[in-house]
Amino acid sequence: MATSTKMLALAILAVLPVLMKASTCIGPQVTSNVYTTSEASMSISTVFVVEVAVKCNNGEKDLLLFADVNGHMVPATQSGTGKFQVSWSDEHKKLPAGTYGVRFFDEEGYNAVRKEKRSGTDGSTVTPIFTVNVKHSGTWTGPYVQTEFVATCVALLVWYMAYRSKSFLMS
Amino acid sequence: MKSLFLLVVVFVAVRSDNDDHAARLLASKSILNQFIVEGKELTVEYSIYNVGSSQAYNVELSDSSFPEEDFQRVSGSLNVKWDRLAVGANVSHAVILKPLRPGYANFTAAQVKYYPTEESQAVQVGYTTAPGEAGIVGLKDYERRFSPHIVDWATFAIMTLPSIGFPFLLWYRSKSKYDVKHKKN
Numbered sequence: 001m002a003t004s005t006k007m008l009a010l011a012i013l014a015v016l017p018v019l020m021k022a023s024t025c026i027g028p029q030v031t032s033n034v035y036t037t038s039e040a041s042m043s044i045s046t047v048f049v050v051e052v053a054v055k056c057n058n059g060e061k062d063l064l065l066f067a068d069v070n071g072h073m074v075p076a077t078q079s080g081t082g083k084f085q086v087s088w089s090d091e092h093k094k095l096p097a098g099t100y101g102v103r104f105f106d107e108e109g110y111n112a113v114r115k116e117k118r119s120g121t122d123g124s125t126v127t128p129i130f131t132v133n134v135k136h137s138g139t140w141t142g143p144y145v146q147t148e149f150v151a152t153c154v155a156l157l158v159w160y161m162a163y164r165s166k167s168f169l170m171s
Numbered sequence: 172m173k174s175l176f177l178l179v180v181v182f183v184a185v186r187s188d189n190d191d192h193a194a195r196l197l198a199s200k201s202i203l204n205q206f207i208v209e210g211k212e213l214t215v216e217y218s219i220y221n222v223g224s225s226q227a228y229n230v231e232l233s234d235s236s237f238p239e240e241d242f243q244r245v246s247g248s249l250n251v252k253w254d255r256l257a258v259g260a261n262v263s264h265a266v267i268l269k270p271l272r273p274g275y276a277n278f279t280a281a282q283v284k285y286y287p288t289e290e291s292q293a294v295q296v297g298y299t300t301a302p303g304e305a306g307i308v309g310l311k312d313y314e315r316r317f318s319p320h321i322v323d324w325a326t327f328a329i330m331t332l333p334s335i336g337f338p339f340l341l342w343y344r345s346k347s348k349y350d351v352k353h354k355k356n
Binding site: 146 | 245246248317321
């Protein structure tokens with residue numbers, strides 16, 4: 001009789017993790033779409049928009065995601081089932097060209113990162129569920145030299161060459 | 172006695188009702204463009220701040236002021252939600268659109284819906300700030316003012332070639348004749 005109760009207790013313990021609602025994603029399949037500001041005249045600050053569609057192997061539908069954006073933890077916006085968006089903006093100078101890695105965490109990961117940050121470290125040891133690399137090719141703020149300037153220089157050059165050869169001939 | 176009674180009345184009236192522990196969201200919508208040009212990206216940024224004393228639940232932002240036939244969606248979604256917004260926290264959301272037609276556009280407010288407390292049944296509806304009316308410049312006008320005009324300058328250079336090249340050619344011909352004579356001597 002004692003063993004049967006023990007068996008029952010063990011059985012319950014074994015089943016418990018499955019019964020508990022853990023909103024974590026196992027084996028995520030991620031498709032991402034990234035946008036970064038390309039022209040400075042179209043936006044006064046550089047904006048990055050990362051859209052992800054996540055499919056979990058364990059069929060998790062109520063996933064809550066948090067993203068680590070430049071050291072800042074933000075909740076990911078939900079734009080549909082399994083679709084999330086993270087966007088951030090800053091001055092053009094502060095977001096130069098390069099690759100930015102955006103780490104996505106579930107609730108557990110988010111709490112772990114917050115705990116690490118409170119204890120002083122930067123939370124980079126926590127493994128994210130997945131990472132999206134954002135390639136920013138820089139925000140175009142205009143050509144190096146205006147074409148009008150180039151045209152003026154060429155015209156002056158032609159005039160100077162003519163003037164020089166003329167004075168050379170006249171001498 | 173009368174003054175004491177007055178004091179009590181004033182005290183009761185002035186005591187504010189801030190103990191209801193509800194969330195209060197302030198939302199702003201702004202257009203980050205310097206110029207809004209037809210066919211070029213329009214950047215819209217939304218910011219939501221929780222200035223209340225409780226977490227906001229099921230925060231939903233929906234913007235229906237960009238009809239599909241006038242604005243093409245490039246990136247971001249116009250109907251989004253957040254599960255929770257902590258006290259004192261703020262979130263920002265960006266949407267990139269492309270205007271399809273030049274002219275005047277009135278950018279109106281987007282709607283924010285949320286539950287001020289965990290137990291509340293009634294959804295609270297609020298609105299973001301509205302950027303107001305702005306003009307969408309046609310692509311031709313924008314390019315006339317801002318594009319580098321490389322093709323135009325190249326055409327101009329080719330057009331000036333006859334008036335410079337023709338006298339130069341005459342001079343060069345006579346010079347080469349003179350040089351030949353000089354060599355002969």
